[in-house]
Amino acid sequence: MSEHPHIRDDERSVFERPGTIKLIWIVLIAGCVAFAAAGFWLAAEHMMHPHFEIDKFPAFYAVVGFVSFAFIVLAGQHLRRILMRPEGYYDGAEAELPRNPVAEDEVVVTDMDTEDEA
Amino acid sequence: MTQLLPAAFSPGLVLIVAGILAALAPRMGRNLLGVAGVAIGFIHLLSYGNAPVGEALHFAQSSAMGFEFTGIRIDRLSVIFAIIFHIAAMLNVIYGWQHATRIEASMGLIYAGAAIGGALAGDLLTLFVYWELAALSSVFIVWAGGGHAAFKAGMRYLVIQVSSGLLLLAGIAVHIGQGNGIAFEAFSLTQADGSANAAAWLILVSFGIKAAFPFLHTWLQDSYPKASAVGAVMLSAFTTKLAVYTLARGFAGTDILIPIGAAMTAFPVFFALIENDLRRVLAYSLNNQLGFMVCAIGIGTPLALNGAAAHAFVHIIYKALLFMSMGAVMVRVGTTKATELGGLHKSMPWTTVFCIVGAMSISAFPLFSGFVAKSMITLAAAEAHLLFAYLVLLFASAGVLEHSGIKIPYFAFFAHDNFAPSVTGRARPKEAPAPMMIAMGIAAFLCVGIGIQPQYLFALLPFEAEYHAYTLDHVVTQMQLLLFAILAFALLVKFRLYPAEIRSTNLDVDWFWRVPGRIGLMAAVRGTAAGWRRIWGGLRRLAGGTVRSLYATHGPEGGLARTWPVGYTALTTAVVLAVALLAVFFAR
Numbered sequence: 165m166s167e168h169p170h171i172r173d174d175e176r177s178v179f180e181r182p183g184t185i186k187l188i189w190i191v192l193i194a195g196c197v198a199f200a201a202a203g204f205w206l207a208a209e210h211m212m213h214p215h216f217e218i219d220k221f222p223a224f225y226a227v228v229g230f231v232s233f234a235f236i237v238l239a240g241q242h243l244r245r246i247l248m249r250p251e252g253y254y255d256g257a258e259a260e261l262p263r264n265p266v267a268e269d270e271v272v273v274t275d276m277d278t279e280d281e282a
Numbered sequence: 283m284t285q286l287l288p289a290a291f292s293p294g295l296v297l298i299v300a301g302i303l304a305a306l307a308p309r310m311g312r313n314l315l316g317v318a319g320v321a322i323g324f325i326h327l328l329s330y331g332n333a334p335v336g337e338a339l340h341f342a343q344s345s346a347m348g349f350e351f352t353g354i355r356i357d358r359l360s361v362i363f364a365i366i367f368h369i370a371a372m373l374n375v376i377y378g379w380q381h382a383t384r385i386e387a388s389m390g391l392i393y394a395g396a397a398i399g400g401a402l403a404g405d406l407l408t409l410f411v412y413w414e415l416a417a418l419s420s421v422f423i424v425w426a427g428g429g430h431a432a433f434k435a436g437m438r439y440l441v442i443q444v445s446s447g448l449l450l451l452a453g454i455a456v457h458i459g460q461g462n463g464i465a466f467e468a469f470s471l472t473q474a475d476g477s478a479n480a481a482a483w484l485i486l487v488s489f490g491i492k493a494a495f496p497f498l499h500t501w502l503q504d505s506y507p508k509a510s511a512v513g514a515v516m517l518s519a520f521t522t523k524l525a526v527y528t529l530a531r532g533f534a535g536t537d538i539l540i541p542i543g544a545a546m547t548a549f550p551v552f553f554a555l556i557e558n559d560l561r562r563v564l565a566y567s568l569n570n571q572l573g574f575m576v577c578a579i580g581i582g583t584p585l586a587l588n589g590a591a592a593h594a595f596v597h598i599i600y601k602a603l604l605f606m607s608m609g610a611v612m613v614r615v616g617t618t619k620a621t622e623l624g625g626l627h628k629s630m631p632w633t634t635v636f637c638i639v640g641a642m643s644i645s646a647f648p649l650f651s652g653f654v655a656k657s658m659i660t661l662a663a664a665e666a667h668l669l670f671a672y673l674v675l676l677f678a679s680a681g682v683l684e685h686s687g688i689k690i691p692y693f694a695f696f697a698h699d700n701f702a703p704s705v706t707g708r709a710r711p712k713e714a715p716a717p718m719m720i721a722m723g724i725a726a727f728l729c730v731g732i733g734i735q736p737q738y739l740f741a742l743l744p745f746e747a748e749y750h751a752y753t754l755d756h757v758v759t760q761m762q763l764l765l766f767a768i769l770a771f772a773l774l775v776k777f778r779l780y781p782a783e784i785r786s787t788n789l790d791v792d793w794f795w796r797v798p799g800r801i802g803l804m805a806a807v808r809g810t811a812a813g814w815r816r817i818w819g820g821l822r823r824l825a826g827g828t829v830r831s832l833y834a835t836h837g838p839e840g841g842l843a844r845t846w847p848v849g850y851t852a853l854t855t856a857v858v859l860a861v862a863l864l865a866v867f868f869a870r
Contacts, residue, residue, distance in 0.1 A: 171702040177628050179696060189772065196769050199761040212755045215664035216672070225676070229763035232680035233770035240555040241781035244788070247556065253787040254796055255431040 290342035294399025296323035301391030312387040316375035324368040352404025358744035363401040363527045370519035378512040379717030390516045393419040397520035405464045417443035423513040432508040439505040446491035453484030492525035500792035507561040511609030535582025543577025544674040551681030560618040567686040578659040584745035589658030596651035600643035603725035607637035610714035620783040625699030629710035634695040636722040643729040645687030651732035654751040
């Protein structure tokens with residue numbers, strides 16, 4: 165499903181072989197075509213039950229799915245310019261360390277305590 | 283059906299008692315107490331029987347201080363929530379078999395019991411007690427995550443949760459002051475004369491905090507990812523869905539919930555996209571799912587309310603499943619950051635499969651549980667001709683697919699293989715521990731089972747409404763939406779337009795109180811301290827001056843404390859005699 169220039173061939177799983185990825189593409193595109201066609205067929209048979217003007221178009225949901233997803237990804241990533249900060253922005257680097265959930269952590273004083281002393 | 287336990291004893295109390303005992307027991311004892319407590323509570327719940335649609339059975343009724351208490355109300359709406367809370371509690375016990383700490387095992391049961399008791403509460407004061415108990419027990423689960431960050435997040439969580447409780451109590455007080463009883467029934471946001479009903483607004487905001495309304499939501503994304511692998515699964519089920527239940531009970535058909543719910547489905551989609559910590563992505567996803575339920579409650583038709591209840595039911599299972607799969611990753615790898623993960627399907631195949639089942643359920647693929655519930659909500663929006671809400675829900679459905687359907691399994695289990703032995707020099711992480719696999723297996727089974735045989739879920743729904751999930755047009759339109767969205771994903775990845783994961787902290791509205799708010803608070807603390815010092819210093823100077831002047835006259839060296847010598851006495855006597863002599867002389 166993605167490229168791994170640095171791992172050995174015998175470490176690749178079936179999902180990482182070019183043949184499988186090609187097959188996934190074929191199945192995906194075939195599925196898209198089939199369900200879009202099914203939409204037109206159902207509309208011709210009057211088996212779609214649109215509730216608004218806009219969803220009378222038989223491939224309306226295909227368009228909504230594609231456009232919504234693309235919009236979320238293409239527009240959403242620009243939020244990083246406003247919202248992204250380094251790791252540990254709030255709580256310091258300690259908060260970002262991998263944790264052993266079973267370990268008993270020591271009680272740590274809060275910032276407020278230390279600031280009071282200062 | 284005969285009662286297993288006295289009818290006045292809430293099933294929630296069974297779990298609470300089990301939780302208290304579990305605090306004292308060793309690990310195996312805790313586990314057995316958990317299984318027994320949840321099983322007995324569940325059988326006890328079933329032994330009440332379910333009420334017919336539109337009717338309610340009342341138990342544990344009493345009257346004290348002029349209030350009519352109803353400890354237990356059995357009706358269709360309360361029972362479906364109580365059932366799913368029991369299922370979630372059992373999954374939690376199994377999932378935490380080896381990994382739950384003493385605090386988590388004990389508080390997890392008390393927390394589940396509080397949610398069950400709250401869902402069954404027939405009056406507002408009983409609800410308030412369970413509402414607060416849920417807050418107080420769950421904060422220990424956040425703290426059990428360990429470390430400084432979890433401690434601070436728990437404190438913020440506690441402040442916000444207790445504020446919700448206080449608003450609820452204030453709302454109840456105003457409600458009673460208006461001459462109402464304490465029975466928990468539907469509220470109206472306006473009074474008969476058209477003015478705003480303060481009691482209803484207070485209670486709505488209280489419920490809204492726990493339901494994670496926009497701008498009140500950040501406690502969720504802040505605290506859940508900081509809990510432990512087991513703790514996050516426990517937290518994901520109860521608080522927010524208890525709030526959804528109370529909204530459905532108190533505010534069904536309240537129009538303002540439609541835009542609130544629609545906003546809740548849409549905005550987390552963008553935050554989830556850029557977030558690196560996959561458990562935080564799940565927390566945003568949870569927020570988005572709550573939006574569907576809140577929107578349905580706002581629509582308020584029988585079909586919509588059935589949709590909200592059904593969606594809460596299936597959502598608890600698949601969201602727990604997704605949190606469990608990320609918890610398994612957490613246990614084996616120590617992190618759930620997308621930048622550190624990838625390729626885990628090679629050594630954690632079962633966890634991968636379970637995660638994908640959860641992902642397909644939440645994305646509402648036909649034959650999975652999300653499909654049969656969510657399509658009820660979108661259909662209700664369409665039947666009510668709410669075009670804008672309908673389009674937002676469709677947009678959010680594509681968003682769910684993006685962050686929960688694709689991002690979670692893709693970055694954790696596929697994407698770039700970060701665990702290849704030739705790269706790390708170590709063996710790959712092991713498959714999840716057996717109890718976690720069993721819990722995930724049960725949840726995955728339920729996701730597929732409800733998807734294939736939805737009639738068992740539909741039989742539990744609170745209202746009569748005609749609905750068929752598997753019509754040709756439902757299936758075709760949903761598959762169009764999903765497959766074309768996946769096509770968009772595949773194309774974006776192929777053309778390298780999909781954003782790479784970046785190690786980062788992403789701001790949310792809690793920035794306002796965590797940074798400027800904190801600076802303001804600390805400035806207020808310092809200002810108060812300085813002001814106090816000034817006042818105190820002034821008082822001390824004043825008091826010191828008084829004491830010093832008193833000392834000067836009355837102290838051991840003071841004028842009035844001198845020992846008076848004989849000569850001084852003779853002089854005084856002479857002066858007095860002279861004055862007397864003069865007085866006599868002039869008076870004569």
